[in-house]
Amino acid sequence: xxxxxxxxxxxxxxxxxxxxxxxxxxxxxxxxxxxxxxxxxxxxxxxxxxxxxxxxxxxxxxxxxxxxxxxxxxxxxxxxxxxxxxxxxxxxxxxxxxxxxxxxxxxxxxxxxxxxxxxxxxxxxxxxxxxxxxxxxxxxxxxxxxxxxxxxxxxxxxxxxxxxxxxxxxxxxxxxxxxxxxxxxxxxxx
Numbered sequence: 001x002x003x004x005x006x007x008x009x010x011x012x013x014x015x016x017x018x019x020x021x022x023x024x025x026x027x028x029x030x031x032x033x034x035x036x037x038x039x040x041x042x043x044x045x046x047x048x049x050x051x052x053x054x055x056x057x058x059x060x061x062x063x064x065x066x067x068x069x070x071x072x073x074x075x076x077x078x079x080x081x082x083x084x085x086x087x088x089x090x091x092x093x094x095x096x097x098x099x100x101x102x103x104x105x106x107x108x109x110x111x112x113x114x115x116x117x118x119x120x121x122x123x124x125x126x127x128x129x130x131x132x133x134x135x136x137x138x139x140x141x142x143x144x145x146x147x148x149x150x151x152x153x154x155x156x157x158x159x160x161x162x163x164x165x166x167x168x169x170x171x172x173x174x175x176x177x178x179x180x181x182x183x184x185x186x187x188x189x190x
Contacts, residue, residue, distance in 0.1 A: 001019075001036050001039065001040075002018060002019040002029075002030045002033060002036060003016055003017065003018055003019065003030070003033070003036050003037075003040060004016075004017040004019075005017070005040050005042070008099045008101075009097075009099065010085065010087060010094055010097060010098075010099045010117075011094070012113075012114050012116075012117070013085045013099045013111070013112065013113050013114075013117065014042065014111075014112040015101070015109055015110070015111060015112075016040075016042065016073070016109065016110040016111070016112055017109060018030060018031065018108055018109075018110070020108060029108060031075060031110070031133075032044075032046065032073070032133060042073075042112055043071055043112075043114070043135055045135055046073070046133040046134060046135055047134065047135060047136065047137055048133075048134045048136075048137055048138070049131060049132065049133050049134070050131070050132045050134065051077075051129065051130070051131045051132075052129065052130050052132075053127060053128070053129050054081075054121075054123035054127075054128050054129075054130070054163075055123060055126050055127075055128075055163055056123055056124065056125055056126045056128070057122065057123065057124075057159040057161070057162050057163055058122070058123045058128075058162060058163040058164075059120060059121070059122045059123075059148050059157065059159070059162035059163070059164055059168065060120055060121055060165070060168065061084065061118065061119055061120015061121060061145065061148060061168065062084070062086055062118035062119065062120040062145055062146040062147075062148060062150075062153075062171070063118060063119060063120065063143065063144075063145050064088060064115070064116075064117070064118040064119070064143070064144060064145070064146075065115070065136060065138070065139060065142055065143040065144075066115075066142050066143075066144075067139055067141075067142035068115070068135075068136035068137065068139065069114070069115025069116060069135070069136055070115045070134050070135060070136035070138075071112070071113065071114045071115040071134065071135040071136070072111075072112075072113055072119055072132045072133070072134050072135075073110055073111070073112050073132065073133040073134075074103070074110065074111045074112075074113070074119070074121070074130060074131075074132050075103070075108075075109075075110045075111075075130065075131050075132075076103045076104050076105055076128065076129070076130050077105055077129045077130070077131050078105050078127060078128060078129035079104065079105060079123065079124065079125035079126070079127060079128030079129065080102060080103070080104035080105070080106075080123075080124040080125055080128065081102070081103055081104070081121045081122060081123050081124055081128050081130055082100055082101070082102055082103075082121060082122040082124060082157065082158050083100065083101060083102075083103050083111045083119070083120075083121045083130075084098055084099065084100045084119065084120045084121060084122075084155055085098065085099050085111065085113035085117040085118070085119050086098040086117055086118045086119075086120075086146070086153055086155070087116070087117055088116065088117065088118050088146070088174075088177060089116045090178060092116075096152060096153055096174060098153055098155050099113075100155060100156070100157075102124070104124075115135060115136060118145070118146050120148060122157055122158055122159055122162060124158065144171075144172065144177065145167060145168060145171040145172070146171055146172060146173065146174050146177055147168075147171040147172065147173055147174070148162070148164065148168055148171070150173050150174045152173070152174045152175060153174050
């Protein structure tokens with residue numbers, strides 16, 4: 001098998017460690033293999049791939065979508081980023097808990113976070129590129145965001161003064177999300 005799984009302290013959030021073949025020409029690795037992912041119990045029905053470029057200390061997130069749920073397999077292809085996943089399911093024993101880790105073009109690790117997690121990242125270098133395989137097509141009517149520095153979640157970000165989009169600056173708080181009817185739509189499956 002060309003992948004290993006490393007558990008995080010959030011049961012459904014996984015670090016995927018690819019097998020890397022290196023020699024004097026460079027390297028080769030599989031990013032995704034349907035059969036391997038199925039054996040590892042990682043969703044394998046990806047429907048879209050996205051790619052972002054960010055300046056140093058840009059924070060994007062915390063983003064999520066509920067119809068359809070959108071799980072993400074995230075990989076840094078240039079630079080380094082602090083990737084984050086937050087459990088936002090009302091009835092979850094880990095509600096409001098988060099995982100954060102450093103992922104880079106050098107360690108080649110990938111982060112899997114199911115659709116019932118809000119995700120975000122902080123670019124640690126200029127021109128950081130992240131690619132995402134996602135399990136649901138984009139639906140602007142059923143997406144939202146939670147404030148990146150929400151005090152009830154208390155993520156320890158690697159910057160205090162990030163570059164933010166207007167959308168992320170005006171994001172709702174975690175408490176506001178939990179009080180919305182849509183927050184009841186998050187299930188334990190993606």
